[in-house]
Amino acid sequence: AQSVAQPEDQVNVAEGNPLTVKCTYSVSGNPYLFWYVQYPNRGLQFLLKYITGDNLVKGSYGFEAEFNKSQTSFHLKKPSALVSDSALYFCAVREAGARQLTFGSGTQLTVLP
Amino acid sequence: KAGVTQTPRYLIKTRGQQVTLSCSPISGHRSVSWYQQTPGQGLQFLFEYFSETQRNKGNFPGRFSGRQFSNSRSEMNVSTLELGDSALYLCASSFAGGSETQYFGPGTRLLVL
Numbered sequence: 001a002q003s004v005a006q007p008e009d010q011v012n013v014a015e016g017n018p019l020t021v022k023c024t025y026s027v028s029g030n031p032y033l034f035w036y037v038q039y040p041n042r043g044l045q046f047l048l049k050y051i052t053g054d055n056l057v058k059g060s061y062g063f064e065a066e067f068n069k070s071q072t073s074f075h076l077k078k079p080s081a082l083v084s085d086s087a088l089y090f091c092a093v094r095e096a097g098a099r100q101l102t103f104g105s106g107t108q109l110t111v112l113p
Numbered sequence: 114k115a116g117v118t119q120t121p122r123y124l125i126k127t128r129g130q131q132v133t134l135s136c137s138p139i140s141g142h143r144s145v146s147w148y149q150q151t152p153g154q155g156l157q158f159l160f161e162y163f164s165e166t167q168r169n170k171g172n173f174p175g176r177f178s179g180r181q182f183s184n185s186r187s188e189m190n191v192s193t194l195e196l197g198d199s200a201l202y203l204c205a206s207s208f209a210g211g212s213e214t215q216y217f218g219p220g221t222r223l224l225v226l
Contacts, residue, residue, distance in 0.1 A: 032212045043117075043203055043217035051212045090156065094212070099169035101146070101215060103156040 002027045002095040006104035013081050014112050021076040021107045023091030030096040033074040035065055038088040038106075047089075050074060061085070081111045114140060117206050117218035125224045131192040134221045138185050138206030144168075145187040146215060147179060150201040159202075162187055163210060191223075199225045 004025045013019045025031055032051050036044040048059025055067045065076045074091060091104040118137045126132050138145050147159040158171040162181035179189040185206075191198055201222050205215035 034214065036217070041222075043119075043219045044205075046214050046216060049212075049214055096212070099161055099210060100158050100171070102158070103148075105155045 002031075002093050002098060002100075002102050004091050004093045004102055004104040006089075006091055006107045008107050009105070010108045010110070012110045012112060015083055016080050019078050019081040019085070019109065019111070021089050021091075021109060023074045023076065023104060025072050025074060025091075025093045027093060027095040031074075032094040032096065033065075033067065034092040034094070034101070035059065035063070035074075035076050036090045036092065036103075038090065044090060047076070083111045083113050085109060086111045117204055117216055119202075119204050119218040119221050121221060122219065123222050123224075125226065126194050127226050128194055128196060130194050131190060132194060132223060133188055133190045134202055134204075134223075136187045136189075136204030136206075136218060138187070138204075139216055142206035142208050142216075143185050144207045144210040144213075144215075145181055145185065146205045146207075146210075147187070147189050148203040148205065149173075150203055150220070151199075156203070159189065161210065168210070194225045196225050199223060 034049045035047040048057050050057045050067045058064045089107045092101050094101045120135045144163045146161040149157045161169045165181045176192045181187045201220045203220045205217045207213040207215045
C-alpha cells in the first residue's frame with residue numbers, strides 16, 4: 001500500500017530565508033510524487049511533480065523538490081521565502097499502476113516578515 | 114482554459130437530508146476524482162470516474178455515491194447526512210489519471226447541522 005508522511009505540522013521561517021517542507025513516502029513500486037499548496041478557503045494548487053528522470057524538480061513560484069530514492073523522500077524547498085508563501089502544503093504519492101492519489105497530513109508554513 | 118468548477122460553493126443541510134454536489138472538469142479531461150477534506154482526517158479519497166465508469170473507490174460508506182456524464186461532468190451524492198459529513202469536498206480532474214497531474218476545483222463546503 002502507498003503512504004506518505006509529512007513529519008512537521010507547522011514550519012515557521014523568516015522572510016528571505018530558505019524554506020524546507022519535508023515529505024517521505026512508502027510504495028512498493030515506482031512512485032509518482034506531487035506537491036500541492038492550499039490557501040484558506042481555496043482548493044489545492046499544483047506546484048510540481050516527479051515522475052522520472054532528473055531528481056531535482058522545479059515548479060511554480062520558485063519552488064523545487066528533490067527526489068531521494070534511498071531516503072524515500074521528496075522535500076519541498078525554496079531558496080528565499082516570501083510572506084505570500086504562507087499556506088498549507090500537501091505532499092502526495094501515487095504508485096505506478098495505482099488509481100488513487102494518497103495525501104500527507106499537510107504542513108502549515110508560516111513566513112514571518 | 115477554464116479550471117475545474119464546483120457548485121455550489123457553500124451548503125448547509127440538516128441531519129438526514131441528502132445533498133448533490135457538482136463538478137465540471139477542465140475541458141478535455143476525462144478523469145474526475147472526489148476527495149473529502151476535514152481537519153481531523155485530512156484529505157481522503159472518495160472515488161474516481163473515467164468515461165462514465167467508476168474506476169476506483171475509497172473507504173466510505175454506501176451513503177456516498179457518484180456518477181459521471183458523457184460530457185465528463187460529475188456529481189456526488191450523500192444520502193442520510195450525518196454531522197460528521199461536514200467537510201470540504203474537492204473535485205479534481207486529469208486527462209486520463211495515472212501519472213498525470215490532478216487539477217483541483219475550489220471545493221464545496223458542506224455544513225451539516
